[in-house]
Amino acid sequence: MLRAITTIQPMVARRLGAIERALALAPMRVLAAAFCLGWREESKQGVMIFIRCILFLAICAVWHRIWLATDLSNVALAFSVSADSLTSYLLMAQWVVFVVSHRYRDVADLIQSGRVFSLLSRPIPYWQYSLATTFGGVAWMMVMIGGTTVLGSWWLIGHLPAQPERIVWALISMPLGCMIWVMIQMMIGAAAAWLGNVTPLFWIAQKMMFVLGGLMLPLFFYPGWWQSIAWLTPFPAVLHLVGAAATGQTLLAWWQILAIQLCWLIVVFFLMVITFNRAEKRLMSA
Amino acid sequence: MRIGNYLYLMGSNIASSCTSYRRFAVESSMMFVNNLAFFLIWIFFFRQFGDLRGYGLTDIAGLFAMSCLSLGFFVLLADGVRNLSRYIVTGELERFLNTPCHPIPLIIFSGSRAGGLGDILFGLTAWLGFAQGSWQSIPWVLVIGLLCATIIAAAMFCLHCLSFWHRGVHHSTEQVYNSFLILSSYPTYIYSFFGKILLMTVFPAGLIATLPMAILHQHRIWAVIALPLAVLLWVRLASWLFRRGLRRYVSGNEIFA
Numbered sequence: 001m002l003r004a005i006t007t008i009q010p011m012v013a014r015r016l017g018a019i020e021r022a023l024a025l026a027p028m029r030v031l032a033a034a035f036c037l038g039w040r041e042e043s044k045q046g047v048m049i050f051i052r053c054i055l056f057l058a059i060c061a062v063w064h065r066i067w068l069a070t071d072l073s074n075v076a077l078a079f080s081v082s083a084d085s086l087t088s089y090l091l092m093a094q095w096v097v098f099v100v101s102h103r104y105r106d107v108a109d110l111i112q113s114g115r116v117f118s119l120l121s122r123p124i125p126y127w128q129y130s131l132a133t134t135f136g137g138v139a140w141m142m143v144m145i146g147g148t149t150v151l152g153s154w155w156l157i158g159h160l161p162a163q164p165e166r167i168v169w170a171l172i173s174m175p176l177g178c179m180i181w182v183m184i185q186m187m188i189g190a191a192a193a194w195l196g197n198v199t200p201l202f203w204i205a206q207k208m209m210f211v212l213g214g215l216m217l218p219l220f221f222y223p224g225w226w227q228s229i230a231w232l233t234p235f236p237a238v239l240h241l242v243g244a245a246a247t248g249q250t251l252l253a254w255w256q257i258l259a260i261q262l263c264w265l266i267v268v269f270f271l272m273v274i275t276f277n278r279a280e281k282r283l284m285s286a
Numbered sequence: 287m288r289i290g291n292y293l294y295l296m297g298s299n300i301a302s303s304c305t306s307y308r309r310f311a312v313e314s315s316m317m318f319v320n321n322l323a324f325f326l327i328w329i330f331f332f333r334q335f336g337d338l339r340g341y342g343l344t345d346i347a348g349l350f351a352m353s354c355l356s357l358g359f360f361v362l363l364a365d366g367v368r369n370l371s372r373y374i375v376t377g378e379l380e381r382f383l384n385t386p387c388h389p390i391p392l393i394i395f396s397g398s399r400a401g402g403l404g405d406i407l408f409g410l411t412a413w414l415g416f417a418q419g420s421w422q423s424i425p426w427v428l429v430i431g432l433l434c435a436t437i438i439a440a441a442m443f444c445l446h447c448l449s450f451w452h453r454g455v456h457h458s459t460e461q462v463y464n465s466f467l468i469l470s471s472y473p474t475y476i477y478s479f480f481g482k483i484l485l486m487t488v489f490p491a492g493l494i495a496t497l498p499m500a501i502l503h504q505h506r507i508w509a510v511i512a513l514p515l516a517v518l519l520w521v522r523l524a525s526w527l528f529r530r531g532l533r534r535y536v537s538g539n540e541i542f543a
Contacts, residue, residue, distance in 0.1 A: 051462060210324065
């Protein structure tokens with residue numbers, strides 16, 4: 001009897017260990033499934049993605065022509081700028097904007113329609129699930145718009161948007177920019193718990209990002225006082241640093257760019273978690 | 287339907303978006319700020335570079351003002367058009383077909399957004415403040431803005447009607463709508479010949495800003511004739527496409543309707 005127990009004990013312990021490990025991994029599997037779901041959902045919207053790619057190319061082509069028509073000889077900067085380099089910058093920055101698009105809507109729609117309550121009762125926190133799904137969709141768009149960026153770049157300027165020695169930093173900086181903007185949008189979406197309709201809030205945040213992040217017009221063309229204000233916001237980390245990392249139109253070293261983006265990513269992440277927790281409390285009490 | 291009925295529909299449509307005055311005011315003012323933020327890019331651009339092959343802030347402000355005004359009128363008065371593809375796909379179109387009135391005005395005036403007022407106010411501010419427009423020109427600006435809004439409404443109506451044939455269009459209509467404002471506020475000389483043709487015909491973003499500027503700033507006679515003609519053509523096309531599409535409409539009995 002004793003012998004039987006001593007042989008069964010390690011087996012039970014092994015099984016229990018396996019169950020514990022499986023339970024510990026379960027949330028990760030759920031999040032991975034949510035990521036795949038986001039990826040799949042996004043990949044189904046063929047016509048929409050096609051139109052988005054055409055619009056992306058149209059805007060970049062228009063601004064390329066504007067830069068070609070602009071007299072850049074009088075610009076006094078510590079680094080050289082040309083119509084081609086400014087187009088490269090725009091391609092990279094627009095890549096972020098088009099990839100993330102209007103992600104706040106998914107969260108805002110769920111809250112406004114009340115469907116969020118079915119997600120709040122799940123063991124995985126709603127913000128984690130929502131973030132994983134959004135990142136899945138963003139990852140798909142990153143590939144699609146990335147292809148369009150390369151095509152557009154060859155069409156407009158005849159080479160890749162990033163300088164060869166900067167491609168790695170561009171490919172690290174770009175997803176970081178996307179993640180910051182996604183989290184800001186998630187916060188805007190969660191604000192629907194208080195405001196109801198958050199679309200006007202998004203419009204302002206988006207346009208602030210265009211102006212303070214330096215979308216069409218890189219930040220170094222803005223007056224000094226404006227740049228000082230801009231660097232206090234996360235928007236340059238979303239757009240300007242992505243474009244600058246690719247084209248080298250900055251005095252910052254690669255590690256400084258990375259450090260600024262990571263700092264903002266952490267700040268925005270914590271703000272997003274706080275916003276979601278507050279929104280959840282408000283929804284549950286309502 | 288008589289003109290009075292149309293006006294009544296229009297009035298009740300706007301009134302439906304004013305149910306909460308606070309929300310109406312907030313949404314309008316936020317749209318105003320949104321446009322101002324976008325326009326700041328051009329202010330800083332011309333501050334840095336002076337001009338763009340003869341185009342100055344005044345010209346861009348004129349284009350921007352006219353596209354804001356047109357889109358503002360469209361969103362405030364005829365935002366129902368933007369729901370048409372959803373009506374078609376989900377079968378909600380039934381409720382417009384089962385009335386004694388013509389369905390097109392009912393669809394057009396079935397929605398209104400307060401943000402449109404913000405667009406209109408910003409358009410007028412940009413016209414007077416940056417485009418050097420005079421107070422005397424305001425009535426003309428408003429009339430032309432309304433005509434351009436009709437073009438936008440008809441063009442968007444045509445786009446949504448494509449849902450009768452291809453349901454996937456439903457997801458991409460907003461993208462096309464957004465591109466109206468973006469592409470209409472750039473000077474036309476930057477577009478290639480093919481681009482100009484496209485913007486004046488199939489994708490009428492050029493009609494809603496460039497043509498009004500040709501009338502208001504350059505006083506071109508051809509533009510005065512072309513604008514009402516374009517309105518007429520687009521309205522006829524929208525009406526024809528809707529009638530053709532209705533023949534294919536079968537979604538009333540669908541399971542998700």
